[in-house]
Amino acid sequence: MSDPLLIPEILRIVFDALETSSLVAAAVVCRTWSRVAPEVLWRSIRHTQTSEAFFALLRKHGHHVRSLDILLNNSPHSPNPTHIRLARILPDTPRLMNLTIGFSHEGTQDAWLIIFQVIKDYLAETLRSLALSLRGEAELEQTVYRFTPEDAAAFFPALRQLTRLELDILPTDNVMSTIIASLPSLVKVSFKEMPSPSAIIHDHFGDDTLYLLGQRLENLRDLTIKFNQRLTSAGFSRLASNCKTLTRLDLCQCHQLNPVGLEMLVEACPLLSSVTLNDSNAHDELLHKLATPARADGLRVLSIRRCPAITTAGIQNIVQRCSSLRELDFSGCPRVLIDVFTEFDWGCMHLSTLGFSGIHQQTLQEDDERPRRVNDQDLESMYRQLGRLTRLEELDMSALPFELRLFAIGRSTIENMRRLNKLDITERKEGVMDKEMIWLATFIPSLRTLRVDSYGVRRRLLGDLVDINSLLHIELTSSPTQGPFTFMDNASDAFDDTDESDDSEDSEYSGSSEDSEGSEDLEGSEDADDSDDAGVSEDPQDSDDSDDSGESEAIEDTEDSEDFGDSENTESSRDSEDSENKSTEDSENSNESSDPNDSADELSRHLQGTWIGSDSDTSDSSEMFTADGSDSFDSEISDASDHSEDSGSESGSGMEGVDGESGEIEDDEESDDNDDNGSDTW
Amino acid sequence: MKVTLESSDGQVFTVDKEVAELSVIIKEMLVIEQANQDHPIPLLNVGAVELAKVIEYCEHHRNDPTIDDDEDYDSRKKPIEMDDWDKQFTIVNKEMMFELILAANSMQVKPLLHLGCRYAADIVKRMSPTEIRDLFQIDDDFTPEEQDKIEWEKQWTKL
Numbered sequence: 001m002s003d004p005l006l007i008p009e010i011l012r013i014v015f016d017a018l019e020t021s022s023l024v025a026a027a028v029v030c031r032t033w034s035r036v037a038p039e040v041l042w043r044s045i046r047h048t049q050t051s052e053a054f055f056a057l058l059r060k061h062g063h064h065v066r067s068l069d070i071l072l073n074n075s076p077h078s079p080n081p082t083h084i085r086l087a088r089i090l091p092d093t094p095r096l097m098n099l100t101i102g103f104s105h106e107g108t109q110d111a112w113l114i115i116f117q118v119i120k121d122y123l124a125e126t127l128r129s130l131a132l133s134l135r136g137e138a139e140l141e142q143t144v145y146r147f148t149p150e151d152a153a154a155f156f157p158a159l160r161q162l163t164r165l166e167l168d169i170l171p172t173d174n175v176m177s178t179i180i181a182s183l184p185s186l187v188k189v190s191f192k193e194m195p196s197p198s199a200i201i202h203d204h205f206g207d208d209t210l211y212l213l214g215q216r217l218e219n220l221r222d223l224t225i226k227f228n229q230r231l232t233s234a235g236f237s238r239l240a241s242n243c244k245t246l247t248r249l250d251l252c253q254c255h256q257l258n259p260v261g262l263e264m265l266v267e268a269c270p271l272l273s274s275v276t277l278n279d280s281n282a283h284d285e286l287l288h289k290l291a292t293p294a295r296a297d298g299l300r301v302l303s304i305r306r307c308p309a310i311t312t313a314g315i316q317n318i319v320q321r322c323s324s325l326r327e328l329d330f331s332g333c334p335r336v337l338i339d340v341f342t343e344f345d346w347g348c349m350h351l352s353t354l355g356f357s358g359i360h361q362q363t364l365q366e367d368d369e370r371p372r373r374v375n376d377q378d379l380e381s382m383y384r385q386l387g388r389l390t391r392l393e394e395l396d397m398s399a400l401p402f403e404l405r406l407f408a409i410g411r412s413t414i415e416n417m418r419r420l421n422k423l424d425i426t427e428r429k430e431g432v433m434d435k436e437m438i439w440l441a442t443f444i445p446s447l448r449t450l451r452v453d454s455y456g457v458r459r460r461l462l463g464d465l466v467d468i469n470s471l472l473h474i475e476l477t478s479s480p481t482q483g484p485f486t487f488m489d490n491a492s493d494a495f496d497d498t499d500e501s502d503d504s505e506d507s508e509y510s511g512s513s514e515d516s517e518g519s520e521d522l523e524g525s526e527d528a529d530d531s532d533d534a535g536v537s538e539d540p541q542d543s544d545d546s547d548d549s550g551e552s553e554a555i556e557d558t559e560d561s562e563d564f565g566d567s568e569n570t571e572s573s574r575d576s577e578d579s580e581n582k583s584t585e586d587s588e589n590s591n592e593s594s595d596p597n598d599s600a601d602e603l604s605r606h607l608q609g610t611w612i613g614s615d616s617d618t619s620d621s622s623e624m625f626t627a628d629g630s631d632s633f634d635s636e637i638s639d640a641s642d643h644s645e646d647s648g649s650e651s652g653s654g655m656e657g658v659d660g661e662s663g664e665i666e667d668d669e670e671s672d673d674n675d676d677n678g679s680d681t682w
Numbered sequence: 683m684k685v686t687l688e689s690s691d692g693q694v695f696t697v698d699k700e701v702a703e704l705s706v707i708i709k710e711m712l713v714i715e716q717a718n719q720d721h722p723i724p725l726l727n728v729g730a731v732e733l734a735k736v737i738e739y740c741e742h743h744r745n746d747p748t749i750d751d752d753e754d755y756d757s758r759k760k761p762i763e764m765d766d767w768d769k770q771f772t773i774v775n776k777e778m779m780f781e782l783i784l785a786a787n788s789m790q791v792k793p794l795l796h797l798g799c800r801y802a803a804d805i806v807k808r809m810s811p812t813e814i815r816d817l818f819q820i821d822d823d824f825t826p827e828e829q830d831k832i833e834w835e836k837q838w839t840k841l
Contacts, residue, residue, distance in 0.1 A: 004783040005802065005818055013796060017803035028811045028832050031823050057835055 008036050015040040039064050050082040055089055062092035069100040071135065072111070083111040090115075091122040098129040100166075104136035113151065120158040127159060131166035134194075146203075149174045157182035163219075166190035170204040170228050177209065180216045188248075189217070190224035195253065204228045207235025214242035224250040224276075233261020240268030248301075250276040259283045259309065266290060274301035282307045284314030296321040305355075306332035308363075312340050319346040327353040331396060334361035337371050338402070342381040351389045355396035357424065374402035379409045387413035392420055398451070399427040407436050415443045422449040426477045431456045441468040451475040685712065686722035687737075693730035694722050697737055704740040706790035725789065732785040735778075739794050742767055746793065764797070772801050 004010045015023060015037055027037035042064035050073060058065070072082040090096070101115065112132075119127065147155075152175040162183050170193045171179065179186075193204070210231055213220070223246055225231065231254050246269040251257065259281045266272060266289050275290065282304050290299055299322045304310055310333045318328070319340070325348035330336055336359045360371050379402075386392070395417070397404060404425060406414065414420070423440065425432070432452045438461075440450060447469065454476035462474055683699040687708070702723075703709040711723055725733060772779065783798035785791075806814055815822055824832065 002784065003818070003820075004780050004787065004798075005820070007787070010783060010787055010795070010799060013799040014802045014806065017800045018807060022803075022807045022809075024836055025809065025811050026806060026814070028824075028836060029814050029822075030820050031828075033820075034824070034828075034832060 006032050008032065011036040012040065043067070045069065050085065052080070052085070055085045059089045059092045062089060063094060065093045065096055067098040067100075068093065068096060069098075069102075071102040071104060073104045081111065083115055087114050087118045090118045093123070094126065096123055096126055098164075099123070099127060100131040100133065102133045102135050104134075116151070116155045120155060124158045124160060126161065128161055129164035129166075129188075130159065130162060131164075131190075132168065133166070134168040147171060147175045149178065152178040159183065162186065164188040164222075166192075166224075168192055168194070170225075172203050173205045173209045176205045177212060180209075180212055184216055185219055186217050187219050188222035188224075189213070189220065190222075190250075191228070192224065192226035193228070195227050201229040204230045206230040207232055207238065210235040211238040211242075214239040219245075221246060222248040224248075225254060226250070227253040229254075229256060232256045233258050233264070236261045236265045237268075240265045244269055245271060247271050248274040250274075251280060252276065252278045254280065257281060259286065262286055263289060270295060271298065273298050275299070276301070276303040277307065278303055278305040280304070280307055281309060283309035284311055284317070287314040287318050291317040291321040293321070297324050299325055301325075301327040303327070303329040304333065305329055308334060311335045312337045315340045316344060319348050320344050321347060323347045323349070325351055327351070329353070329355035329396070330359065331355045331357040331399075333359055334363045336360070338374055338378050338382060341385040342378060346385055346388065349389065350391055352391050352419075353394040354386075354389065354392060355394075355424075356400075357396050357427075358399040358401075360401055371401075376405070376409060378402075379405055383410040383413040386410070387416055390416065390418065392417050394422040395420060396424040398424045401429065403430045404428060405430070407433070407439060411439075414440070417444065417446075419446055420444055421446055422451075423447060424451040426451050426453050428453060434458065434461055437461060437465060437474075438468065441465045441472055445469060447472055449473050449475060451477060454478050687733065688722035688724045689728055689730040689733040690726050691730050693733070695733060695737055697740070698744070701737065701740045701744050704743065704791050704793070705736075706792065708789065727788040728785045729781070732781045735782055736785050736789065736791060736794060739771060739797075740791065742771075743793060764800070768797060772797065776805070 005014070011033065015026060018026060018040075020041070023037050023041045027034050027041065038061050042058075042061040044067040045058070045065060046067075046069040050070070070082075070086060072086060086101070099119070103111070119130070146169060149172075152171075156179050159182075163185055165179070165183065165186055165188070167190070170191050191205075205228070207230070213223075220243060223243070233256075236257060249265070249269065249272055251262070257280065262277065262280065262282055263286045266275065266286055272290075272295075277286075287302075287304075287310070290296070290302070299318075302318060302322070302325065307330075310330065312335070315330050315333075315336050318325070328348065328351060336356070338360050340356075340359075360374070362370060386395075404410065406425065414423075423444075432455070437450070437452070437457070440447060448471055450472060452474065455478075457476060465472060465474065684696050685699045685702040685708070687695045687697065687702065689695070699712070703712065708723060715723075728736070774782075779798055779801050783795065783802065786794040786798055805817070809817070814820065
């Protein structure tokens with residue numbers, strides 16, 4: 001019998017299904033595996049470290065690289081800046097098709113020019129997709145790579161194969177016309193700007209350029225424009241006359257666009273399958289247009305976060321008629337009430353992502369009644385409706401102004417969501433209970449990400465949960481009342497305000513959550529989410545979190561204790577098994593610390609996730625690494641062990657652990673927070 | 683329309699043409715031998731036990747859309763969908779599954795091949811190299827020099 005696992009073509013498919021840490025281990029199994037694994041490992045590279053040695057390896061495996069997403073994170077004035085390293089290796093990546101470069105330092109105009117030159121000289125024939133993004137400091141300092149017309153004229157015409165262009169700036173009219181004239185085959189364009197004090201609004205490209213865009217880019221399918229303050233409905237109506245083939249449209253925070261303009265655009269593009277209009281003036285009539293019989297089946301994605309004009313009726317239109325809908329997010333639409341779940345059966349049975357955080361709010365609209373108090377029947381209806389959505393993978397039910405009673409009422413519903421991968425129940429009205437967490441970890445094996453308020457969660461419990469579901473990553477969000485953000489008090493007023501100050505204040509939410517979607521494997525970025533959330537927690541209802549928690553816990557405690565008898569037993573038995581395993585592993589490690597394979601194992605395990613770090617044996621492994629001399633990982637591993645000490649000694653008030661952990665990346669995210677604060681100027 | 687298939691050990695199976703055509707190889711053969719459909723199509727690398735199982739799979743998935751073999755397609759992002767039937771189907775021992783992978787590979791039944799490979803990947807996941815070698819009886823055929831080099835690389839491959 002020949003072994004399928006020694007046939008390269010089969011191995012390739014097997015390796016495709018492995019995550020990075022397993023691939024690293026697979027690469028050292030035997031010669032055949034070591035030849036195939038790098039092909040997969042280096043094919044698509046995201047969120048890398050930027051050490052010298054890494055770049056050397058990247059150069060070596062450059063011919064495997066198809067996609068590269070890299071953050072240049074040290075200052076261009078440092079002795080060996082990463083942009084120079086990147087510029088050196090790009091000539092050795094002959095098959096590179098998708099390139100994403102992030103800059104996190106300000107004053108990097110020269111750095112961009114060097115990179116542009118290399119891209120032009122070496123990648124012009126292969127590059128299909130180019131994204132230049134700004135993070136951290138650079139995001140604030142929008143002038144970082146504002147193209148001069150000369151730069152644009154020297155750069156863009158060379159990129160003959162380019163079909164996707166994403167920039168984190170809004171180019172000027174002049175630069176835009178160069179882009180449009182040089183790259184007529186663009187299929188996707190994205191121009192986003194972060195609302196920031198340094199944004200030069202009168203420089204944003206205007207209506208005439210938008211018209212040109214629609215006229216010249218015949219293949220355009222996917223259009224994203226964020227925070228352009230010059231575009232008006234007039235421009236979009238002219239775009240609409242040319243762009244009938246658009247399938248994806250994302251217009252966030254283009255505040256000059258009135259509802260009629262949006263409606264016209266949506267009406268003119270019958271092929272639209274993905275519509276994102278967060279923080280916009282979208283209203284029910286627009287949703288009605290999307291839900292007409294001719295179009296309802298075509299809609300796959302709809303995101304209308306924080307649209308103050310949208311009401312329950314608009315959403316009902318969508319959920320009843322758009323049977324092909326896969327993703328729906330109407331979070332933060334204050335005028336959408338819980339009735340959206342109660343009155344009709346939903347028709348969108350294929351929904352995989354649903355977000356309705358922060359709905360059912362008190363609004364300032366005069367014709368609105370005060371939202372009624374949510375009773376158990378409402379919750380039952382809500383869970384019944386959710387229970388029909390058997391394909392749900394992501395569910396965001398955070399920041400709701402009523403008690404979720406997740407375990408008491410929603411239990412069977414949640415347990416039936418066999419594909420549920422991500423659940424967000426942060427900013428809850430009632431406190432998070434241990435048994436609820438154990439329940440979620442035990443009965444929803446598909447769950448990978450659980451976001452809960454850190455308030456009241458015992459750190460020690462998290463370690464136990466890892467034993468139950470080792471793939472589960474728990475993101476703790478610091479409670480708004482404990483965070484550094486104090487605009488809670490007037491938030492209930494600001495929340496429903498339709499004026500721009502509020503919109504831009506909220507904007508970071510959408511921006512940063514989009515970012516986090518793309519950051520699966522990076523520990524840091526997951527933590528960043530936490531810190532991020534602290535800045536987002538302006539939802540009004542959380543101030544009274546602590547009051548309710550005790551009460552509801554007391555009610556449910558009695559009925560749950562017997563239910564959980566079983567699961568807790570299995571848990572503890574697993575516990576002991578695991579500790580046995582660990583001890584054998586430990587002894588192996590110490591005996592054979594010279595054996596490279598075991599350190600690979602350790603590395604893999606380290607790569608698996610943040611919470612693995614709180615395992616009791618990590619401190620051992622850190623010693624091992626030190627002994628091994630692989631100093632690069634020392635700092636990280638010892639971080640992890642510090643962290644585990646934290647959780648051990650102060651299980652009650654483990655908040656510091658979270659903060660320390662995310663400190664590394666917080667520099668980047670700080671800008672977001674600053675944005676939040678600074679946005680009042682808008 | 684029916685097609686007959688013959689396993690390496692001489693057993694003959696009759697299946698609907700559209701079922702057999704989930705195998706890229708058979709589909710191509712049928713195009714070439716259009717006129718000559720009386721003879722069974724010989725499958726020299728596939729035994730009767732595996733062929734029966736492959737056919738069972740194809741019968742169930744006869745109406746599925748085909749997997750597109752786009753080079754850009756990054757299957758690491760989007761794992762194949764597995765329904766409950768598939769889960770039942772993959773409850774077999776490792777040896778049987780490996781035979782099925784080989785059969786699916788030689789017949790080019792892409793979805794089954796991917797299903798089998800995912801089964802293998804699930805086994806490999808989170809294993810140390812030593813454990814993988816022991817389980818699959820793979821020899822460590824590195825020279826000491828290669829070993830050192832790989833070791834060095836591995837430290838930096840934290841993607």
